[in-house]
Amino acid sequence: MSTQSLAAVKAHFSQVIDEVAGTHERVTVTRNGSPVAVILAVEDYESLVETLEILSDPRARSDIRQAEEAMAAGEVYGEVEVRAALAARRR
Structure with missing residues (x-):
């Protein structure tokens, strides 16, 4: 998992998306040095949701x-x- 500033993500958004989709690595986005969001591949998101559903049962x-x-x-x-x-x- 990598961490990038919001400015860096905005400047290279398409590249960040390609990287996330291709490697399945998450990117933590920071604003003023604090984490504010995470970008992850849809497949990984769906897997997390499925895991949460199973563990909620x-x-x-x-x-x-x-x-x-x-x-x-x-x-x-x-x-x-x-x-x-x-x-x-x-x-």
């Missing part, structure tokens, strides 16, 4: 917590086991 948080506990307890599956389970579901 108590059931999803519980499912994630249970999965993490299962992984920590060694309850993991390899590729062969996952493929077999998926194939069985398709039948």
Whole structure:
């Protein structure tokens, strides 16, 4: 993530947008030395919104917590086991 002044962003706005879209790096915009805005790619913004929606869902948080506990307890599956389970579901 880089930080640029508002004046610099205004002077090179198209270049900043191209950089953000191409690299998925965020740009923090400052005014008088203080951060006032962040520029990020739409794809990254949408991903953040989706993450917030998932983490706002108590059931999803519980499912994630249970999965993490299962992984920590060694309850993991390899590729062969996952493929077999998926194939069985398709039948």
